[in-house]
Amino acid sequence: KVQKQEEDVNVRKRPRMDIETNDTFSDEAVPESSKISQENEIGKKRELKEDSLWSAKEISVTYPGAGKLPHIIGGSDLIAHHARKNTELEEWLRQEMEVQNQHAKEESLADDLFRYNPYLKRRR
Structure with missing residues (x-):
């Protein structure tokens, strides 16, 4: 257990990248040594994302019946x-x-026969 704890000290959680938006959405463990290279990759991806957004803004496509x-x-x-x-x-x-x-x-007739009371007092 002690050896396992020492290995965990050098491990940090790196946010995973979302494919569509290039934003982070969950955590997974990654060695500490790759921290710097990953930050550089994230910076490059953000630059590419900004460039692609600029090119998408220039093109305007209308839908049928606009x-x-x-x-x-x-x-x-x-x-x-x-x-x-x-x-x-x-x-x-x-x-x-x-x-x-x-x-x-x-059914109502059968119910009436079932509830028949011969000793019912009647008014005269």
Whole structure:
């Protein structure tokens, strides 16, 4: 363990470079001896980045339709399309509603019979 600690003394964390922006974003261990050369590389990369930004500013590319007003939909474009009514579908829905109503009546009748109390006092 002592030998491992002595090796760690000469190791420092160097920031890793992001490929797209050439900025640092995380840490990884690097020997202390390469510290100076890495700083020089970072300086060179920043100079290249500034030069590439200057050349990118000179070129302006327009997108298609840049000179026109945008076409905004509205009004009748947004009204839903009304298709012809499907009689078969409506008939099927009516039948299903009738079946559901019949089941509901049967269930309520069964509940009433289950809750039947023959000794219920009535007013006269």
